[in-house]
Amino acid sequence: MPRTVEWVGGAVRIIDQTALPVELKYVDLVSPEEVAEAIRTLKVRGAPAIGVTAALGVALAARDCADTAVSDKALAAIRLLGETRPTAVNLSWALERMRRALELSVGEGAGSVRQRLLREALDIAEEDKRLCERIGVNGERLLKDGDTVLTHCNAGALATAGSGTALAVVYAAVRGGKRIRVIADETRPLLQGARLTAWELVARGIEVTVICDSAAAWMMKQGRVNCVLVGADRVAANGDAANKIGSYSLAVAAGEHGVPFYVACPYSSIDLSLRDGTCIPIELRGEEELASFFGRRTVPQGARIENPAFDVVPNRLVSAIITEKGVLAPPYDGRLA
């Protein structure tokens, strides 16, 4: 499968996810500014993938500068990249690792600092890959042969440096011989479900049906959904989980229909510093994401638009949290640590 993000010849190579599913296009990012722009404009997205890309962006900053500027440039990149998107905690977690690596290199020569930063970023990518596999293995026990899994947004290979979080669970189940079907919410406004989740499932030969976000509850009502399985951008210490807008709506519907609602994420997405979901910052994105579509206006001038990119699923609606460390069922309070 194509790699979502990797280090190639001194550049950060990403798939430009805004071009999918029409075109599989790679972009080489050659400066921290380009990396920041790619994250802000969702060319690369998904909490773990953002963390990996930002870490590589710091390595990039340290690479293309005078020897005396390495540390300053790396710190400036950490600041710049840290401000690109607020909700996913993996971003600040990965950048914090880069900052520590930089601190550990104090007194070393520029070449050594550069090497250490690049190694740290590549380690984060490599770890992400491995933990996706672990999430898959841990979670696949929750799926039965013949199950239909409903998912939202994209928590797959395109959201990580590996095989995904929520979709890694599906991939592991399929690898284990289970027949799994997926229903993918198209996920407005940017259609990550229709464009990205469907694309990577089709590429792997897994049956996927795309529906409007608003049809998900109706599918549950008809008994066509065995579980909901989504990723998370940040989970609070009590198990409240922030994820793509619409996750809360799905969780309410799942609760109403007795359908399990699972959250799959790396342990690094759990932010133990936050008591509960009310502390998670929710990114409000631009009006233009709803106001027009490929240049064609869909909302009249004069109407307001509100475009929260995420919402928070309260812990009581989360049936289990799947991480590389295992599967945790409620109550979560005090047990996520």
Next chain:
Amino acid sequence: MPRTVEWVGGAVRIIDQTALPVELKYVDLVSPEEVAEAIRTLKVRGAPAIGVTAALGVALAARDCADTAVSDKALAAIRLLGETRPTAVNLSWALERMRRALELSVGEGAGSVRQRLLREALDIAEEDKRLCERIGVNGERLLKDGDTVLTHCNAGALATAGSGTALAVVYAAVRGGKRIRVIADETRPLLQGARLTAWELVARGIEVTVICDSAAAWMMKQGRVNCVLVGADRVAANGDAANKIGSYSLAVAAGEHGVPFYVACPYSSIDLSLRDGTCIPIELRGEEELASFFGRRTVPQGARIENPAFDVVPNRLVSAIITEKGVLAPPYDGRLA
């Protein structure tokens, strides 16, 4: 305000709603085939507006034919138009009225039959206009000064020959001096909320905020919605209400948050011949409505697509049904008649 559908110079003049909000474009339909095509392709949509347009289509069929063919042409048009869309009961209700008018004219001359059919169709339009007003007056008591109403799809002037159903309630409240804000779900796949509801609210100077469908539950969670107010395409005898896909999801969320969920529709949308919502035929529309957007592919080849146009809100989630005859609260069973 522009008229959604009217009889002008021997043609059925409609607003081509697929061009909104970019352009306010009128189309003159000059044959029953053109009327059928306009209904099928949603140039005109909304249960009451479909009924009026189809009735005028029958009058049109009887107009442009040899005197000896009037009855046959009218009957053929009734058949053709009756097959355009399955869910809205107003369509078959209006066509049934045209059939009865035709039967009453047996033995009359061609000119008299034509006149009778046109009069019946214009009566249906005129009645629709009046009952929209009554729905507004009856429903506006449910809204308090300062309320925020969340609505889905378009149940406004563009869905009727008058001022709407759900939005007629808003208009009546505003006319009565109440400050009302509206949150409009954009309503995928065809964006009737973003394109049409926002357009007619802006035109009337009423504050409207467009959100993704999937953000509605999150708005309720934040206490920002005082009630949900939608139209209906068909209501069963027990109060189960079919409406645009996503209405069920909204009703579940409203129930979860203690937000009243109101359905506004003409009494003719109530189909007493159907015991409950399981008997209401749900239109499955084409994949292309989700597969691409203004010609740009959004779902990869190889993915399935499922596109139900409607869902059914069970009566236990409907806080009240507002018609021109009054406001009915549960239990509905046996009391809608």
